[in-house]
Amino acid sequence: MDFIQNLHWSVWIVIPIVGLAIRDILQKRHTIQHNFPVIGHIRYMLEKIGPELRQYIVANNREELPFNRGERAWVYASSKKENNLQGFGSDQDFNSVGYIFIKHAMLGLKLPKDHPNLQDPSAVPCAKTIGEYHNRKRPYKPYSIVNISGMSYGSLSAKAIESLNKGAIKFGCYHNTGEGSLSPYHKFGADVIVNIGTAYFGVRDDEGNFSMEKLIKMTQDNSFIRALELKLSQGAKPGKGGVLPASKITQEIADIRHIPMGKDVISPAYHSAFSTIPEMVEFIEKMAHNTGLPVGIKSAVGKVEMWEELAQYMVKTGKGPDFITIDGGEGGTGAAPHAFADHVSLPFTFAFSKIYKIFQRYGLADKVVFIGSGKLGFPEKAMMAFAMGCDLINVGREAMMSIGCIQAQVCHTNRCPTGIATSSKWLQGGIDPALKSERLYNYIKTLNKEMLEIAHACGYEHPSQMTMKDVDMAMGDNNKTQSLATTFGYDKTTVPFKGVSDLLKSPYLGGNKATK
Template sequence: MSLWSRAATVSTAAVGGLATYDLLQRQHAILRNYPVVGHLRYVLERFGPELRQYIVIDNDSERPFSRDQRRWIYASAKLENNYFGFGTDNDVEHLEGYPIIKHRTFIGEGPDPDPHVGEHTNVPSVKVMGEARGRAKAFRPRSIVNVSGMSYGSLSRQAITALNRGAAMAHCLHNTGEGGLSPYHREGGDLVFQIGTAYFGCRDSQGRFDIERLKDLVASAPVKAIEVKLSQGAKPGLGGHLPGAKVTPEIAEVRGIPVGEDCISPARHAEFTNTDSMLDWIEMIAAETGLPVGIKSAVGDQLFWQMLVEHMADGQRGVDFVTVDGGEGGTGAAPLVFTDSVALPFRVGFARVYAEFARAGLADKVTFIGAGKLGLPDNAAVAMALGADLLNVAREPMFAVGCIQAQKCHTGGCPTGVATQNEWLARGLDVESKSERVANYVGTLRRDLLKLAGSCGLTHPGLITPDDIELMHGNYSGRPLRDVYGYEAQWRVPTPAQRAAIDELMLGAPDDDPAPPSRDAER
């Protein structure tokens, strides 16, 4: 018998065996009714997302990030040409809520914005974080764009290292996430240490918060601020579960938990039970560490924010910053209903929170940080116009590190080694090149925000107001952000003194490193 005949006999036997199995099994009706060929359905289901991502879906349909958005991030991270030709392919004739930034023909007062700003330009915060409450270690963030909280354990050590080194290159802040301060957060980037409900990294052997451990920890690293996480956009009001199999000796040491044992993160904090006791706890931490202390939360019930403003009204206690996370945030794996239907979208939630502080005359005393898909210039500009002083970005730096939106973060099987503890997968992530891409991305977003501000005749994105952006209703009408979100006339209108201070700040903004080659010269 020839080799081909043997192969045909084996193949026929294999197909026959598979058909017999399909006919006898009882789990899948499709396979019982359509033996052998029915497997094609499961193959298509398995590879459907990849097929749609690369073959079927157009440039603007894909979610959570479209092909055009990812193209812009990838090109920016590589310092490649990130321009687009032949006009927009967005369906601007029919889209609702589409933001349009209104450029100005003349700039009015103040210096002419520099049209040649590049990726190396630092854009510092207008506000000094912690200054209003007299914190001993108040500081002005050097970048309005910063890396949001993503924990070691959720992300690989290679990814965390690349993010931290990239943050150092871009002179921006790197939030540790609630999983503790790992060795991979100590690569030169300034840190915001996040305290979650399990108090990882600052807990005693019984899992209770330990202020002395916190003081030792923040003294051992370049921690610039402390963020108390109340909730996040991906899974607000929901705790977490780290299976014991994932609690390696290294992760156990970083988080302060037993090796190999399941670890539960409660849905809420044990150190305080209401707004009043939360502020007492925050003031204690600020007094003990000297650092600015703030909160991070998605927005749901408005009562919490009303109570917070009420308790801060007398000036005795308060938070130094508020990070508002939109319900569209997505760096934490969660049940589908939480991902889709819990917590308000960023624009609605942030506007409601800002309004509470503005009505009470407290908006200028707090640094507002926006998070939730704000790493794209148009979304970032809207956030600044609504009152954000700083922007926290997470998934966008993940793209810069190598993420391809495979959406396998919750499986441990991230194919690019970003969201996994599988060393074989993570080894493919080259820290040196990816850290440069993180810095390039952050610098490019700052550059584009400066150029957007310049088109409005402004010298800093923090001067963009709700009157500078309209949300369109197709080709029929548009409404300024101020009207859409009910902002009063005096909110988000910089005074002449503030404008002068910002102009001086931008003229003195340092470029700590030699400028990389600018892409503007290529066009």
């Protein structure tokens, strides 16, 4: 009897295996499965889970890209208010090319007893005021030097955007909408910068052309919009447009972006509203005049001839962008073809230094607010950016990690396991905006605080006082290091600065922190 029962179960096991083997032999699509029936499937299973195996078992703390385990652990610990320190010294290779060394002062800075950072060690507003040079009607001084980079609703889930916005209002940083336009999930009260891309989502007519009337109405109806950002390109896919498949367009997304249902929507690689530098500047001036808001541009960097033309035109006319966001080629919140993501546009340090030197040469470096983005969401990298001339930094993927992103690298598949980069209601169900907003708040607060601590160690009150001589970079030649000033061939223009106390009293201060 037992023999018969065992035989019965064996048949049920063997028959499917035999069937799978026959199917593998007959199919011609996969050579491995044809040549090695049944067991060939193991190869594809291992390939599928390979990234997870490397991430959690094989790779060491400093080996992974785009963010290694040590970097992710620091963001996770900071966002959860856990211990983000490390013991027993550094596990970094100090001799690796490009390694950053920040040179502290012998004694450092001792703050006076009435200094605001003794009460709030993370309060660090932007040293410059956006829109002040061009006398905009509503200048803006960001309360935080660390802010949320442009990531669209549709690219990120509703609950992810909500978590970021609610976290932003808790700390006082601004939240960039990304080119997907202003959604209901950006409207919880945080300062917002509206990103306007080539498809003019949210501010377009039925033919896809830019609509000034819709932009004016948007800014009038939402007083928390503090600036506009004209996106020329981004680090993930510079010089390339995009496609929003009809299958991903919900009625809500269609209403927000002012696009039709049931049709693929193309984001062109270029703007239809202008095609020359003078036309772009006039477009910027019209937006600023009609809304009263500061207007800036965001771009990755390749050829620099038109940047030179822009600087010349700004000097000639006294017109132009109020801020410039330089996105390094290592940026990556947008899905992109391999070649664009890996080989098109310069990485942040080369990109920023080239553009900053152009504007410095024309006497504009102290008149424009410079924003850096591209893996700068860590204290040492952010301080390097400030030493090079940045006034603010934007964080994208680091902000995503603070609310739970595990770097699964499946953002483009709509199967994000954490619910952050997907439209799946089921996967989003694991996101609690009340909890995740608190974690974004903790991360931004910690990053601001540690940047201030480094500034104080260097003898400065504010990160904007960092200079190109305060940071060395390893050259890889016989353990040689040299300053950023020598490496990139310029000294940063001094940023006018009276003190943190003075910044906190500005009538243009954002984050609902302005003195009334």
